[in-house]
Amino acid sequence: MSRFASFSAGGETFYGAIIEGGAVALSPEFPQWPTLKDVIAADGLHTLAMAARNSEVTHSSFTYEIPIPAPEKIICVGVNFPDRNAEYKDGQEAPANMSLFVRFPRSFTGHGRALIRPKASDQLDYEGEIAVVIGKGGRHIPETEALSHVAALTLCNEGTLRDWVRHAKFNVTQGKNFDASGAMGPWLVPFTHPAQIEDVRLTTRVNGELRQDDRTGRMIFPVARQIAYISTFTTLVPGDIIVTGTPTGAGARLDPPQFLRPGDVVEVEAEGIGILRNTVEDEA
Structure with a gap:
């Protein structure tokens, strides 16, 4: 590989x-x-x-370092697994269209480095995900052709400050973009076959304890659908990254909630890609 x-x-x-x-x-x-x-x-x-x-x-x-140093766009898909949708306990079925938000490259650090818990919040949480890197750009990409636009796969810990995603009525941007609150890597694995993404086990461990465990085959919006939908409103270009969604089991949803603390070790793993491992430190 x-x-x-x-x-x-x-x-x-x-x-x-x-x-x-x-x-x-x-x-x-x-x-x-x-x-x-x-x-x-x-x-x-x-x-x-x-x-x-x-x-x-x-x-x-x-x-x-993060694999792609300056992507034009990092677009993240929210609430993309059935159990994750059920966590909201609002009685609503999965929506017809996906929830999206953007992150900035500075909000990620590389494999083996520390996630930074900021001074502004002690509610740093983990979200293990697979990220796809666009190789062939385009607009209005048909879902049947979408996977041919993927160049590579990598892993993402889409670290989130839970109180800050609730600072406004419908805006999560600030809680998703604290410097070095998330991680991406360790590397890119070239994408050569749909089987690499269609039904892959994705797990997250904190200090060795399994917290998230699901398969991409259960995504509400599969990767091909994500690419087709996103390319309807924006032109995808080579190097763009789509972070495809996290399973249930984030720390905020545990009883009681368990947020990340300095010294914790978080590992995101996916079959055929590898392990993204990070520690946690407080902001200096």
Whole structure:
């Protein structure tokens, strides 16, 4: 399985392949593609895979960055699993259309780094999700063709400040965008077959305790539907990220609620992608 990551070492930022023993920096070989976003725009993941063959580790020690450093758009899908809809206890069936909101790149940190619990709130919560990276852009993309527009998959902990998503009547933006409150990574896995997303187990663990556990086959709005719907109102471009929804089991819904605290370890895992692992620290 090919895995491509953005990482930093020695004051420099690279992208490359993750192999046994560390990372292979490939960005110096492809100056025409400064970031993985540029690689995806040029349909270059296969070229990277070929370049990584028989390569030796260049960095055994490095820090993961979010895979796509500056996506034009990060669009998140809310309430996308049946049990998650039932958590609202409003007696309503799943809506006909999906709930969406946007996040900024600065609200995410990389694999192995700390989620930051801000000074403004002690209600930092986790949401384990799979994210899809758009490879071929477009507008009004038919649902039957939508998956052909996906370049890669990654993982997301869509960290949320629960009290701040309720600061206004119908606006969650502020509670979803505190700096480094979420994480993305560790790497991109090239998307080559619908089976990689259609019925995949997705779990979240906190300090080893299983909190979220569901399968993408139970999504109310499958990924192909998400791409078709979103591309109705906005042009998707290479490097855009769609965060596809979280299962039931977030800390706010436990009795009593269990929010993240400094020292906690959160692991989001999906079959065929890997594990996104982060600790938690208070804002300095």
